[in-house]
Amino acid sequence: MKRFILSAVFAISCAIYPASSVIAQVNYTRNLSDFDRVEVYGEVYCEISFANKQSARVEGIGITSDDLEIKVEGQTLRIKLKPRIYNHVEVKVFLTYQKIREIKTAGAAVLVCADTIAGDKLAVDALTSSTIRLQVNLSNLELKAGQGATIFAKGSAATLEAASGSKSIISAYGLEVEKAFASSTFGGMLKLHPTEYLEAKASVGGTIYYLKSPKQIKVSENLGGKVEEVSFDDETNAPDSLQ
DSSP states (O other): OOOHHHHHHHHHHHHHHGGGGSEEEEEEEEEEOOOOOEESSSOEEEEEEEEEEEEEEEEESOOOOGGGGEEEEETTTEEEEOOOOOSSSSEEEEESSSSOOOEEEEEOOEEEEEEEEEEEEEEEEEEETTTEEEEEEEEEEEEEETTTTTTEEEEEEEEEEEEEESSSEEEEEEEEEEEEEEEEEETTTEEEEEEEEEEEEEETEEEEEEEEEOOOEEEEEETTTTEEEETTOOOOGGGGGGG
């Protein structure tokens, strides 16, 4: 009788929690060929850092190794979570690079720079509710955000070109630049810290806030756009959390 009861309990447990409900996990490292452009798509957390060897270490819950595409084509590394219905998914990719010139994210991806990106030029593009956090020391930096994406930037650059649109945010009070060329439209928001020159164009509900007064300013406001100076008592990092 006791054996019968135990067998019945086991059968019921299997019916309620079938083997297919066990959450898959992956943990592996892949060496990569040369690249200088990184693209991340889907609900993936990607942390990048400089190293002498290029590789991607993957920690995943709720996926198999086939669900995550990591591929180098030309000079572009593409990391993409394949579209399907996931019950519970958590994907982390720890990426090391030797040179990086372009970063692009989309589809709610999160990319974080673990150290400072240094060099002559970097282009960054965030789309569709994705998030990028970076620290730089560059000659030229280009930031583009759209479709609800957010870019947080700090460090320094000689020249910044920044554009936000479609309710996206570029939060860069902690990024000190000599010259800034900025545009914001369709509800986009820019937060900047130029020291020498600012050219700001805001239209269709776009806003541009700049910290302290650069020596020279050229402003264009159209169709509800706004360009405004703000002051945060010299605390340039605190405003990064403001929306």
